[in-house]
Amino acid sequence: xxxxxxxxLRLDLNNPVFQKDWLSLxxxxxxxxxxxxxxxxxxxxxxxxKSKGLHWEEIISKNGPDGKKLYSIRITGKFRAVxxxxxxxxxxxxxxxxxxxxxx
Numbered sequence: 001x002x003x004x005x006x007x008x009l010r011l012d013l014n015n016p017v018f019q020k021d022w023l024s025l026x027x028x029x030x031x032x033x034x035x036x037x038x039x040x041x042x043x044x045x046x047x048x049x050k051s052k053g054l055h056w057e058e059i060i061s062k063n064g065p066d067g068k069k070l071y072s073i074r075i076t077g078k079f080r081a082v083x084x085x086x087x088x089x090x091x092x093x094x095x096x097x098x099x100x101x102x103x104x
Contacts, residue, residue, distance in 0.1 A: 015093050079096065082094045
């Protein structure tokens with residue numbers, strides 16, 4: 001039986017707060033952000049967790065929808081995203097121009 005490849009994770013960009021943040025990105029960040037999304041969409045969850053570039057970190061100070069754990073990832077050199085994992089989906093919730101604001 002052939003070995004099955006682990007499927008890439010799926011992105012959910014439909015959160016209204018996230019979309020507002022995304023549409024407000026400075027023009028020079030939009031292409032960097034899109035490139036990061038493309039890269040993430042081709043990764044496995046294990047790769048995301050281990051990526052030094054994304055720097056996946058749990059946010060202990062608050063919970064997400066339905067009590068899910070929240071995480072912060074580096075999406076560009078200037079922006080972090082707050083996300084949660086929902087089975088195979090990485091759900092994007094908000095964007096933050098600095099590290100600290102992602103945690104408050």
